Every structure is written in C-alpha cells, then in structure tokens.
Amino acid sequence: MKIGVIGGGQLGRMLALAGTPLGQQFAFLDPAPDACAQALGEHIRADYNDTDHLRQLADEVDVVTFEFESVPAETVAFLSQFVPVYPNAESLRIARDRWFEKSMFQDLGIPTPEFADIQSQDNLDAAVKRIGLPAVMKTRTLGYDGKGQKVLRHPEDVVGAFAELGSVPCILEGFVPFTGEVSLVAVRARDGETRFYPLVHNTHENGILKLSIASTEHPLQALAEDYVGRVLDKLDYVGVLAFEFFEVDGGLKANEIAPRVHNSGHWTIEGAECSQFENHLRAIAGLPLGSTAKVGESAMLNFIGEVPAVEAVSAIEHCHLHHYGKAFKAGRKVGHATLRCPDIAALKAGIAEVEALIDK
Amino acid sequence: MKIGVIGGGQLGRMLALAGTPLGQQFAFLDPAPDACAQALGEHIRADYNDTDHLRQLADEVDVVTFEFESVPAETVAFLSQFVPVYPNAESLRIARDRWFEKSMFQDLGIPTPEFADIQSQDNLDAAVKRIGLPAVMKTRTLGYDGKGQKVLRHPEDVVGAFAELGSVPCILEGFVPFTGEVSLVAVRARDGETRFYPLVHNTHENGILKLSIASTEHPLQALAEDYVGRVLDKLDYVGVLAFEFFEVDGGLKANEIAPRVHNSGHWTIEGAECSQFENHLRAIAGLPLGSTAKVGESAMLNFIGEVPAVEAVSAIEHCHLHHYGKAFKAGRKVGHATLRCPDIAALKAGIAEVEALIDK
Known part of the structure; x- marks a missing residue:
C-alpha cells in the first residue's frame, strides 16, 4: 500500500519510519526543496494547490493523509474526488479554524474557555x-x-x-487560570473503533511545546476520553487526533484539536506498545488498531533551534534521539529526545540530563 | 554522518530505519535492481567488485559497513584505502571462512565441534x-x-x-548431540567497550532460522559473554557480532560467528532498550553504546517465502510486523514478526498465534 502525505516535514518522516515495516511506501507532496521526509519516500515538489501534482499524487497512492491542518479546503476537496482522504474534509475544515473548533466543543457540551x-x-x-x-x-x-x-x-x-x-x-x-496543560492523543479506525493513549502533561515555553510527560492512571483520563470520543464520533474521524486541554479546578477545558499525529504523542514511538504514527497508518489503511498501552515511564523533550551533540544525547541512559535532519534555525523544531525508563525516578533524572544539554 | 552499506537487503533497510532518527543518511551498494533498502537511502547499483562505484561510495560516505560476510576480501581492502571500514578486514576474512573461524575458536580456547x-x-x-x-x-x-x-x-x-x-x-x-541452539549478539565500540544482549534460543527448520526467543538470566550467559568477548578483543572488532552456539551437556560449543547484525537479534528492535541496528551504527559512528537491557519478554518469528496478510498479523496483540518489501519466493526471508509482551504467558500465546498464521 502506498500512502500519500500532504507535507514532508518531521511528522511525515516519522510516519514513514513507522509505516515502512508494515510494507507501506510513501509519497510526500511538499513545496520545500529540503523537506526532511524525502529521505524516506518519493518527494513531489509542488505547492499545495497545484492540481496537476495533486492529481499525480492521487493517481500514485492508495490513500492520502495530512501532516498539518492548515491545508486549503480546495486541496482536500480536489483530492477526495480521486482517492480516499483521511481525516475527512469536514474534520480539517473544523480543526483549521478556531471559531468552528470552539463552536463544535460548545455544541458537544465540552467545556471550553x-x-x-x-x-x-x-x-x-x-x-x-x-x-x-x-x-x-x-x-x-x-x-x-x-x-x-x-x-x-x-x-x-x-x-x-x-x-x-x-x-x-x-x-x-x-483567560483560563489553569493549573496544567494536558493532551489526549486518540485514534479512530474506519469502523469506528477508538483507542486512547494515556493523558500527557505538557509544558510550553514561548508558545512552543518543550516537555511532555506521559501520565499513569491520571484522574481525568476517563473525562478526557469522553470529550475526545464525542469529537471523534461527531466528525466520523479516521486516524490520529490530538486534543489539548487546560486543567482547571480539577476538571478540563478544551483548548484545541490537531487532526493529525501530534508533538505531544512523539513519546509513543518508544513509550507505547504501538506508536501514534503506526496507529494513524493502521487507521487510514483499514488495519486493526494497535495497543495504546504504555511501555515503561516516558517523556519527550523538544530540541528547538538546534540538536545538541549526538554523542552527548546518546550517552544519556534510556534516551532515544530523533534528529529530523532539518537545517537548524531559531524557534524551529529540529529534533526531540524520548526517555523511556523503568520508573519515575529514572525518568526524572533523565529529563534533568537532557534539559542540561538543551540549556548548555 | 553518511553511512555506506555494502548490500541493500533487509539488514540494510533495518539499519537505515534505526539510523535515520540519529540524523544519519545512507547509501547502499547492491547490484540488485530491487534491493529493498533503497526506499531509505541512495542506491548505488553495482557489483561488489566494481571499483569505480566502490570509489564513488567511499567518497560519499563517512564510514562503510557490511550487510553480509561473504563480501570479497578485495572489496574490503579497496574501500579501506579511502574510508574507515567496520568491521575490519581481518574480522571479515575470518568470519567468511569456516576453517579460519573454527581455528580461531580453537586458538582462543573456545570449545567447538x-x-x-x-x-x-x-x-x-x-x-x-x-x-x-x-x-x-x-x-x-x-x-x-x-x-x-x-x-x-x-x-x-x-x-x-x-x-x-x-x-x-x-x-x-x-556431529554434536546438542540440546539447544543459542546465540549471543554483542556490540563493541571503537574504544573497546563491549555490551551483550541476553542469550537467544533459536529454532531452525531446514537450516533456516524460524523462531528466536530472548532469554532471562540464562545460566550460560556469563560463559557465552566470556567466549564472545575473547573473539571481539582478538579481532579488535567494531560493531555488532552474532555468535551461534550449541548447548551441549550444560555447556556451549561454538558453531559460527556472523560479523554483522543478525536475524537472531531482530527482536531487539522492540524488545531491547537500544536495538542491535542502532548499536551497530553507534559503534561504527564512534558514538556511546546504548543499553542492551530487555524491555519485556520477546520473541521473533521469521516469515519465509511470504508474509501473512498484514491485517492478520496486525490483529495479534503485542505483535510488531516487519515486512521487508521483497518479492515473495520460496525459502526467502521476506519479513518477520516480533512479539514483545509483559510476561512469558502472553509471549507463548502470541507465538502460537503467529505460528498459526504461518502454517495456514
């Protein structure tokens, strides 16, 4: 099966790393000459509204998916004429626009600011x-x-x-006087089966995700699953979706959804039985979903602007480097590290070691 | 860093899947037009004794390694003039020839048939x-x-x-009246640091590996590490080496070594903290070695001739599919499945499920 991906950045790259062992092949449509996913599949270098190249992509692949939600509605509509597109146009229409998104939360009875x-x-x-x-x-x-x-x-x-x-x-x-930010990464299959990863605690800096820690038996897990399930069913969603919440007064207020694999789910590559990337591909390919259970205790730290020396990251116990192969640039996500540890104490020690490299 | 690999089959493919997240790039020299690693790097299509293309490879990459041990000695000698080659020529010379290999075991005091x-x-x-x-x-x-x-x-x-x-x-x-076959996968860094994965129990059918099960605290682990360590140090070896033994009378007799990542180590992709593929790349790239500790209980089953339906393999709990993307052909290794389970009971159940698919 060949998968078409709109966008060829690190999310496309990690999709291909997960899908290649399933026997899948990849084509990425991305205008950037240095799209970092191109090492792992065909690169169709074209703008997202270039119908000739969109048609080429549609003709070559069995299913199309997206690396980002701001893809033009016309692109989705055009592709949908020729090839199955997941998530569907309606999901992208809603997720692309904060007004539609928040209105949907309200309609579904999900608390939101x-x-x-x-x-x-x-x-x-x-x-x-x-x-x-x-x-x-x-x-x-x-x-x-x-x-x-x-x-x-x-x-x-x-x-x-x-x-x-x-x-x-x-x-x-x-403004929401939140005590924490959490996200729930979920996957829904073509037949409606839905699975949820454990809630993740997120820390942002200057609006960019810095640290995600996967939780264990979080008291708000069931509530979050209820809210996210409402959205997935409403949209007849297929694939991975991430839902970001504020923790407020022991409850949750919806912040936003991302209709795609998400930065706060990167830890699942090592830290879950089946990663968000493999599960997204399983969902859109019509395969059975994989287990979202945790394997050990995990956290993810973003490398923003630059990746520390590979030698130094590799030397940290339980640490897994993900170098995206992108040019370094201030404010740009260029890699991440996942710590997967036997216990919380080791996890905390590992986080401190990676943070020390980042702050160097 | 760019890695050159002589051979572009499934071992090269899995090396690239492990090395891409480290920021490494790959070039494969392989005469086969359909070499299955080519989806993950540059494919230099040439014979192994084609010095023009070997020179091209050497000029493009930072280090060269091998996917198989029967590479001609002249190829290794030629490449070594221009670029570091791991494992070294002497290791390949010995491992390529069963007489040299067995004689070395004898010289090092390692029991052998x-x-x-x-x-x-x-x-x-x-x-x-x-x-x-x-x-x-x-x-x-x-x-x-x-x-x-x-x-x-x-x-x-x-x-x-x-x-x-x-x-x-x-x-x-x-003939050795063995009670079992085990292998030890080891990795040695440029600075001589050596790490060992747990001993693996192997089952062959018609001379082809069928099933590998990673052991826990195997009573012969220390003895095997002693034997393998002697070989690694003797050869000043760099990279992953697999050593196959017969279990005889509660001891070990050396069968053979493979100077490369090995089929009996495929389970480490999911089942060890750092896989044999990543550790081979860390070793040859001069990076610190990764942990060889087990994560859960694991086994690997080969798919020989054909891969069962992806839907069926994916539906098995704790099961990870590795489809090599090769044409199906009787007797050919075309994929494998790894089971990584929380306990031995789940592992045994999973093995039975995968075996049922294979025997279908």
Whole structure:
C-alpha cells in the first residue's frame, strides 16, 4: 500500500519510519526543496494547490493523509474526488479554524474557555467588555507554536490589536487560570473503533511545546476520553487526533484539536506498545488498531533551534534521539529526545540530563 | 554522518530505519535492481567488485559497513584505502571462512565441534575416519541458511560428497548431540567497550532460522559473554557480532560467528532498550553504546517465502510486523514478526498465534 502525505516535514518522516515495516511506501507532496521526509519516500515538489501534482499524487497512492491542518479546503476537496482522504474534509475544515473548533466543543457540551468571533476592532472591543481581561486573541486560522496570537492584559493592549494581528478573522478567548496543560492523543479506525493513549502533561515555553510527560492512571483520563470520543464520533474521524486541554479546578477545558499525529504523542514511538504514527497508518489503511498501552515511564523533550551533540544525547541512559535532519534555525523544531525508563525516578533524572544539554 | 552499506537487503533497510532518527543518511551498494533498502537511502547499483562505484561510495560516505560476510576480501581492502571500514578486514576474512573461524575458536580456547579441512575426497575419507559419523560437511565459504552443506549419516553418504558440494574447499564438522541452539549478539565500540544482549534460543527448520526467543538470566550467559568477548578483543572488532552456539551437556560449543547484525537479534528492535541496528551504527559512528537491557519478554518469528496478510498479523496483540518489501519466493526471508509482551504467558500465546498464521 502506498500512502500519500500532504507535507514532508518531521511528522511525515516519522510516519514513514513507522509505516515502512508494515510494507507501506510513501509519497510526500511538499513545496520545500529540503523537506526532511524525502529521505524516506518519493518527494513531489509542488505547492499545495497545484492540481496537476495533486492529481499525480492521487493517481500514485492508495490513500492520502495530512501532516498539518492548515491545508486549503480546495486541496482536500480536489483530492477526495480521486482517492480516499483521511481525516475527512469536514474534520480539517473544523480543526483549521478556531471559531468552528470552539463552536463544535460548545455544541458537544465540552467545556471550553469563553470565546468570541472577532471580525473587526469593534467586535474586539465589545468582546473584551463581555469576556474581560486578561484574554488571548488568536487568528482563526494558520496560527501554530505561539504564532498568530497576542495576550491582552491591559486595556491599552486592546487598542489596535485587530490590525496588529493582520486585520484577519480572529477569536478572543477568555483567560483560563489553569493549573496544567494536558493532551489526549486518540485514534479512530474506519469502523469506528477508538483507542486512547494515556493523558500527557505538557509544558510550553514561548508558545512552543518543550516537555511532555506521559501520565499513569491520571484522574481525568476517563473525562478526557469522553470529550475526545464525542469529537471523534461527531466528525466520523479516521486516524490520529490530538486534543489539548487546560486543567482547571480539577476538571478540563478544551483548548484545541490537531487532526493529525501530534508533538505531544512523539513519546509513543518508544513509550507505547504501538506508536501514534503506526496507529494513524493502521487507521487510514483499514488495519486493526494497535495497543495504546504504555511501555515503561516516558517523556519527550523538544530540541528547538538546534540538536545538541549526538554523542552527548546518546550517552544519556534510556534516551532515544530523533534528529529530523532539518537545517537548524531559531524557534524551529529540529529534533526531540524520548526517555523511556523503568520508573519515575529514572525518568526524572533523565529529563534533568537532557534539559542540561538543551540549556548548555 | 553518511553511512555506506555494502548490500541493500533487509539488514540494510533495518539499519537505515534505526539510523535515520540519529540524523544519519545512507547509501547502499547492491547490484540488485530491487534491493529493498533503497526506499531509505541512495542506491548505488553495482557489483561488489566494481571499483569505480566502490570509489564513488567511499567518497560519499563517512564510514562503510557490511550487510553480509561473504563480501570479497578485495572489496574490503579497496574501500579501506579511502574510508574507515567496520568491521575490519581481518574480522571479515575470518568470519567468511569456516576453517579460519573454527581455528580461531580453537586458538582462543573456545570449545567447538571436532573439525577438519577438506580439500579433496581423500581428505574427506580420512577426516570421516578420525571424526566419525554422523558429521556435517560444509563449504568453507559462501554457505548460509542451510545452503552449501550436507549431513553425512552413513558411509554411503560420504562417497562422492566432495564433488557433490562442488569440489570446493570444505570443512567437516563432527556431529554434536546438542540440546539447544543459542546465540549471543554483542556490540563493541571503537574504544573497546563491549555490551551483550541476553542469550537467544533459536529454532531452525531446514537450516533456516524460524523462531528466536530472548532469554532471562540464562545460566550460560556469563560463559557465552566470556567466549564472545575473547573473539571481539582478538579481532579488535567494531560493531555488532552474532555468535551461534550449541548447548551441549550444560555447556556451549561454538558453531559460527556472523560479523554483522543478525536475524537472531531482530527482536531487539522492540524488545531491547537500544536495538542491535542502532548499536551497530553507534559503534561504527564512534558514538556511546546504548543499553542492551530487555524491555519485556520477546520473541521473533521469521516469515519465509511470504508474509501473512498484514491485517492478520496486525490483529495479534503485542505483535510488531516487519515486512521487508521483497518479492515473495520460496525459502526467502521476506519479513518477520516480533512479539514483545509483559510476561512469558502472553509471549507463548502470541507465538502460537503467529505460528498459526504461518502454517495456514
């Protein structure tokens, strides 16, 4: 079976590393000449709206999937004429737009921070009055890793904020006094079977994920599974989906979904019986899902801007390096390390060792 | 770092799957147009004695290694002029030839079945008189998976046996009434540090490995490590080496070594902290070695001739499929499955399930 992937970055690369042992082959459509997945499959170098090359991809592969959610709706619609596309167009339409996303959470009875649609500075002024400050303003589409958003703390931050974010449709979200950030990575098969990985505690820095720690018997696991299950069924979703929540007052408030394999699930390569990458491929290929059970105690640390010396990372016990083979650049995710340990004490020691390399 | 591999079969493929996350790139020199590793790196399609293409490989890569031991000595010598080659020429010279190999065991005080060099039918007749029957006659070089050998049970089997095996240099080995076959996979770094995986119980059928089960605290582990350590140090070996033994009377008799990653070590991909493939690459790249500790209870079953339906293999709990992407052909290793289980009972159940698929 040949899998087409829109996007050829590290997520595509890790999909191919997981799918090759299943006998799958890969083609990546990505305009970047140095797309880092190309070492592991065919690289169709083209823009995401280049219908000639999209048609070529569709003709070559058995199923198409995505590495990122901001893919144009027209791309999905075009591909869907010729080849099965997972996740489906509706899932991508919703996940791409923070307003649609939050509205869906509300419709499904999933608690979420207060929010308002912002199409103008007037909208913003009115929404700030209703929701109060502090609040976070985000572009409805295309934001990621802390880009396309602005924290509004004081009334003067509100002045001109709509223009500052590019005068594009935005969403205003009420500030949530959260005690932690967690994500649930889930996978749903073509036949509707759904499996969930353990909840992951996430720590961000400057809006970019820095550290994920897989939990054991988290008290909010069942609640999170309930919420995520509602979304998966509503969207008739196929593949892996990640759902980020705020922990608030011993409950959960929905932050956002990512309709794809997710950075907070990278630890599953070593730390779960079957990784999020293999499970995504199993789901879209119509294979039985794999076990989401933990193997040991795991954490993932991102390498942002640069990867420490391979010698140093390799020397840390229980540490598994993932070097994406991308050019180093400030603020760019260029690799990660997973620690898979026999116990929590070893995990904590390992995290400290990797952090020391990062901070060097 | 770019790694050159002589041979582009499944071992090369699994090396690349292990090395890509370390940031390594791969080039495979292999004459086969359909070499299955080519999905994961550059394919230099050339014969193993094609010096132009060997030179091209040497110029492109930082280090060269081998997927099989029967590579011509001239190839190793040629490459060594331009690029570091691991394992070294002497290791390959010894491992390639059963006479040199057995003689080395004897020199190092490692018990081995009685053996004799056979250069003619007269040699054979004399050796049979000394060693007795049953005995096994094997070509000194180029045999694998039960090819290039003949079991001599009765005097009439001896008649014309030298011609039958092609009138090439052979070795006669006394029959060993073994109670089991085990192998020890070891890795030695450039600085001489050596690590050993747990002993593996192997079951062969028609001379081809069928099932490997990783042991826990095997009573012969220390003895095997002693024997293998002698060979590694003698050869100033760098990389992974597999050593196959017969279990006889509660002790070990040396059968043969393979100077490379080995089929009986495939279970380490899921079943050990750091796989044999990653550890081979760490060793030849001059990186610190990874842990050889077991993760759970593991076994590996070969798929010979064909891979069962991917749906069926994927449906087995704790089962990890490795489909090599090779054309199916009787007697050919085309894939394997690894079971990594929380306990022995689950492992036994899983083995039975995979065996049922194979025997279908």
